Amino acid sequence: MKIRQYCYFSVKSVSLSAADVTTRLGMEPDKVLVMGSRSPERVLPRFHAWKILRRSDESVDDQIQHLVNRLEPVRGALVSLCADDNVSPVIQVVRHFGDPDGVQGAPGGTALDQAQHWPRPLGWHLSLSVLDFMVSTRTELDVDEYDSTDDLDR
Known part of the structure; x- marks a missing residue:
């Protein structure tokens, strides 16, 4: 079975913008989300987000290790930033099983x-x-x- 997977680290907040996080950490993100930028009426997304990403054929643990290694130089600032209850740091793992564009492990035997x-x-x-x-x-x-094979059956 082929699997497509990627990981990212995100700092989410309703009170701190991604620009504020960048200033506090002294590190540029790979991607940002601005609260309410997609739908001001329904406030989507519901938070600001500062993200660093890892998309590769590596295993999930290697991808996460890569993210942590990138963040290690700003760890002290990150500890201080994340002590705020209005800040939510998360490591997100996303996996799509049965994705035709994914990677496959070694065959049995x-x-x-x-x-x-x-x-x-x-x-x-x-x-x-x-x-x-x-x-x-x-x-x-x-x-x-996610089970991508469901999408293929439709």
Whole structure:
């Protein structure tokens, strides 16, 4: 089964804009959301967001480690920023199972030394260093998984 997956780290707030977060952290985001920019009447999105992204064929744990490594230089500022109850940091994992544009792991019966050269789309873990980062910055983990084969059947 092919899987498309990506991860991002986001700081969400209804009171701090992405520009405020950039100033406080001294780091530019990959993407921002502006509260109410899509629909002022219904206030969509419902928050401002400052995001860094990782889209690659790497495993989820490698993608998350990459995000944490990028944020490590501003960790102190992030700890201070995220102490505010109006700020919500999150690591988001998004996975689409059965996506024809996704990656596939090694076929069954592949020797371990050969399988290590294939992408690893299934199974992942969080290292102690990632967990330490998440605890110190009060970061939540949110995982969304979708079955893309449903879309193909329609």
